[in-house]
Amino acid sequence: MQNAQTRAALSLPAMERFLRRVNRELGLRRGATFVRFVTDAEMKRLNGRFREKAKTTDVLSFPAETRSRPSSLRRRTMEVRGEFLGDIAISPTVARRNAKAFGRSLSEEICVLMLHGVLHLLGYDHETDRGEMERVEAKLRSRLGLS
Numbered sequence: 001m002q003n004a005q006t007r008a009a010l011s012l013p014a015m016e017r018f019l020r021r022v023n024r025e026l027g028l029r030r031g032a033t034f035v036r037f038v039t040d041a042e043m044k045r046l047n048g049r050f051r052e053k054a055k056t057t058d059v060l061s062f063p064a065e066t067r068s069r070p071s072s073l074r075r076r077t078m079e080v081r082g083e084f085l086g087d088i089a090i091s092p093t094v095a096r097r098n099a100k101a102f103g104r105s106l107s108e109e110i111c112v113l114m115l116h117g118v119l120h121l122l123g124y125d126h127e128t129d130r131g132e133m134e135r136v137e138a139k140l141r142s143r144l145g146l147s
Contacts, residue, residue: 001037008037010037015114018114022114025140027081031084035087035090037110040056043091044056046060058098059117060089062089065086090114108146119137
């Protein structure tokens with residue numbers, strides 16, 4: 001985990017603990033993902049380069065390997081156990097705006113974004129899966145104590 005921005009104060013140890021909880025919950029190895037907190041300008045650049053969208057966003061996932069949509073979360077996590085899944089970029093600036101809109105703390109919003117990013121690395125895509133990712137994410141949020 002790396003903090004490459006200074007606009008939002010973050011507790012990296014707390015974020016690392018949460019990511020380890022996600023990994024344990026899913027049966028993934030420690031270090032299955034790498035999270036980098038980036039500036040809004042960097043996020044806009046990444047979003048433009050990799051998604052051809054000329055605007056910033058809250059979270060981007062960069063899978064180490066292209067994966068199809070999983071038939072089930074359990075089956076997918078069994079398939080990838082022990083593997084490095086990929087990288088996640090998060091803009092704390094956008095996360096702070098989202099946190100206010102959703103009535104969450106910045107820390108909780110970043111935890112939601114990390115979970116969301118991990119699900120993308122596992123092959124879920126909320127833009128094409130008719131709500132499957134949302135359902136899986138809602139169950140995991142509940143189990144992890146997130147709203």
